[in-house]
Amino acid sequence: MPSGVVNLAEKFAKVSEFWSPRVVAEMNDYQFKVAKFEGEFIWHDHQETDEVFLVISGSMGIEFREGTVRLSEGEMYVVPRGVEHKPFADSECHVLLIEPRGVVNTGDEGGDLEAENDVWV
Amino acid sequence: MPSGVVNLAEKFAKVSEFWSPRVVAEMNDYQFKVAKFEGEFIWHDHQETDEVFLVISGSMGIEFREGTVRLSEGEMYVVPRGVEHKPFADSECHVLLIEPRGVVNTGDEGGDLEAENDVWV
Numbered sequence: 345m346p347s348g349v350v351n352l353a354e355k356f357a358k359v360s361e362f363w364s365p366r367v368v369a370e371m372n373d374y375q376f377k378v379a380k381f382e383g384e385f386i387w388h389d390h391q392e393t394d395e396v397f398l399v400i401s402g403s404m405g406i407e408f409r410e411g412t413v414r415l416s417e418g419e420m421y422v423v424p425r426g427v428e429h430k431p432f433a434d435s436e437c438h439v440l441l442i443e444p445r446g447v448v449n450t451g452d453e454g455g456d457l458e459a460e461n462d463v464w465v
Numbered sequence: 466m467p468s469g470v471v472n473l474a475e476k477f478a479k480v481s482e483f484w485s486p487r488v489v490a491e492m493n494d495y496q497f498k499v500a501k502f503e504g505e506f507i508w509h510d511h512q513e514t515d516e517v518f519l520v521i522s523g524s525m526g527i528e529f530r531e532g533t534v535r536l537s538e539g540e541m542y543v544v545p546r547g548v549e550h551k552p553f554a555d556s557e558c559h560v561l562l563i564e565p566r567g568v569v570n571t572g573d574e575g576g577d578l579e580a581e582n583d584v585w586v
Contacts, residue, residue: 349534350541369543371515371563374495376541394492400539413470418521420471422492442492442563 352378352400356438358465363457365441365449366465377441378465379449381433388428388451395423395443402437406430473499473521477559479586484578486562486570487586498562499586500570502554509549509572516544516564523558527551 348369355368355378363385365377381404397406398420405414406421407430415421423429450458469490476489476499484506486498502525518527519541526535527542528551536542544550571579 348542349536350543352539352541369517369541371517371543372546372565376517396490396492396497415470418473420473420490420497421469422471422490425493444493 350376352438352440355465356380356400361459362436363449364459364463366463368465370445373445374442375445375447375462377443379439379441381431381437381439382435383432385431386450386453386455386457387430388449388453389426390423390443390447390451391426393425393444393447395425395447396441397421397423397431398440398442400438400440402433402435404431404433404437404439407432471497473559473561476586477501477521482580483557484570485580485584487584489586491566494566495563496566496568496583498564500560500562502552502558502560503556505553506551507571507574507576507578508551509570509574510547511544511564511568511572512547514546514565514568516568517562518542518544518552519561519563521559521561523554523556525552525554525558525560528553 350368362380362382365379367375367377369376399415403416471489483501483503486500488496490497520536524537
């Protein structure tokens with residue numbers, strides 16, 4: 345009997361820390377990660393890959409050097425590889441991230457907000 | 466100024482046909498497709514890739530040879546490569562599909578429900 349249904353609300357309920365993506369599913373060599381955002385992240389980029397943000401609940405923004413994008417529930421955005429960006433959320437926002445296995449949340453920037461990678465919830 | 470916010474509800478509103486995935490975004494060589502399901506699809510598989518179903522509204526099921534999975538809004542499922550499956554929905558269901566560019570909805574089965582591939586909305 346097949347199993348493996350991923351209920352996103354149940355997954356978000358298990359995440360307490362902001363800015364700490366947790367893997368919920370893999371498709372080929374890509375991962376789906378739930379993340380709670382609140383406050384400001386840091387400027388960073390991912391040289392090797394695009395990165396998708398899909399807002400499941402709440403709203404958030406992404407600062408780019410050229411301007412800011414705002415995303416509400418049911419909206420998604422593809423940040424192209426190599427493009428500097430800084431996510432932020434005025435209040436708690438639940439986001440599904442989709443990107444290849446191995447992507448670190450802070451790119452090469454490191455720092456206090458770097459989350460342990462490849463942690464499942 | 467960055468643009469490219471994808472509002473899924475707006476995209477679904479532009480799709481009239483059932484079982485005809487329409488591309489809304491690309492991440493590397495992967496595509497995000499909106500699809501409306503109602504009724505029964507056909508048995509098929511994808512030999513080359515996993516395939517993700519994420520239910521945006523409504524509910525649906527996926528029949529496998531070993532049993533049936535049911536998905537509601539906010540739930541996702543990864544169909545592994547090469548596994549025969551038959552999606553169905555008792556009433557209209559809005560689904561986000563994620564899979565590599567080039568995947569045909571019916572696999573190698575063809576038939577009346579084969580949708581033109583790589584069509585954007």
